[in-house]
Amino acid sequence: MRKQTMKKIGGMKLGYRRLLAYTVLSIVSFFCLFWFYILFINATRSHSELTKGFTALPSTFLFQNLQNVLTGSLPIWRGMLNSLFISTCSAVLCTYFSAMTAYAIHVYDFKLKAFMFSFILMIMMIPTQVNALGFIQLINKLGLDNSAIPLIVPAIASPVTFFYIKQYMESSLPLSIVEAARIDGAKEFYTMNRIVLPLMKPAIAVQMIFSFVGSWNNYFTPALVLHDNEKKTLPILIAQLRGADFLKFDMGQVYMMIAFSIFPVIVVYLILSKHIVQGVVLGSVKG
Numbered sequence: 256m257r258k259q260t261m262k263k264i265g266g267m268k269l270g271y272r273r274l275l276a277y278t279v280l281s282i283v284s285f286f287c288l289f290w291f292y293i294l295f296i297n298a299t300r301s302h303s304e305l306t307k308g309f310t311a312l313p314s315t316f317l318f319q320n321l322q323n324v325l326t327g328s329l330p331i332w333r334g335m336l337n338s339l340f341i342s343t344c345s346a347v348l349c350t351y352f353s354a355m356t357a358y359a360i361h362v363y364d365f366k367l368k369a370f371m372f373s374f375i376l377m378i379m380m381i382p383t384q385v386n387a388l389g390f391i392q393l394i395n396k397l398g399l400d401n402s403a404i405p406l407i408v409p410a411i412a413s414p415v416t417f418f419y420i421k422q423y424m425e426s427s428l429p430l431s432i433v434e435a436a437r438i439d440g441a442k443e444f445y446t447m448n449r450i451v452l453p454l455m456k457p458a459i460a461v462q463m464i465f466s467f468v469g470s471w472n473n474y475f476t477p478a479l480v481l482h483d484n485e486k487k488t489l490p491i492l493i494a495q496l497r498g499a500d501f502l503k504f505d506m507g508q509v510y511m512m513i514a515f516s517i518f519p520v521i522v523v524y525l526i527l528s529k530h531i532v533q534g535v536v537l538g539s540v541k542g
Contacts, residue, residue, distance in 0.1 A: 348408075
């Protein structure tokens with residue numbers, strides 16, 4: 256009788272915990288999605304309606320705002336393609352070379368191994384704005400100004416991505432697998448590309464999302480490098496649209512352009528989202 260009572264009490268506690276967890280998750284999900292709802296609502300309203308304040312109901316200017324954005328003076332489709340190209344290349348190069356670096360630090364033993372790991376982590380503390388002047392001088396000397404190359408190639412060196420994948424390897428990549436591949440005669444690049452990378456798929460998917468979104472939303476560096484409208488990315492074009500003079504400024508177009516710009520990001524999340532939870536859990540720091 257006592258055991259049944261204890262089981263009943265334990266079941267009630269578990270039920271309360273689940274209820275509390277679902278309540279908190281529902282509240283957090285609401286606040287995360289609420290801003291997307293506001294963005295969609297504002298994209299359906301005209302400039303005059305937006306100046307009157309917020310409303311929770313959509314208006315009827317959605318297609319008109321979209322038409323105004325697409326037929327305006329700014330090359331929106333070209334900016335979309337530029338952002339897609341730069342973000343995709345940056346995400347692929349960042350995750351692949353970070354995984355390769357993490358593989359080398361994790362698998363090989365050499366004298367400066369601890370120093371190299373610490374040095375890479377130290378680079379994480381250097382803000383991008385600190386070396387902006389030297390970066391601009393370097394690309395000017397190389398003749399790469401007003402080009403997408405300075406926005407793609409530096410993405411290869413990503414200390415944050417390296418650290419995450421390194422921690423993931425420590426928790427999910429036994430060295431015995433690499434040693435077995437070497438005994439079977441597999442070369443290092445074959446082992447890395449055909450054995451290690453498939454095991455790293457959750458971590459790579461998560462970091463590819465983060466890298467893609469970071470590059471997609473990047474405004475500072477493209478604003479310094481790109482000068483022609485045909486080569487600019489969407490964040491720069493949105494800033495130009497927001498910076499228009501009073502007679503040409505239209506808040507409805509601004510909200511529509513922001514909604515237009517986040518659509519590819521949502522698609523990338525939907526494609527790779529199934530790996531996020533698994534990657535975050537397995538890639539966390541082991542206690």
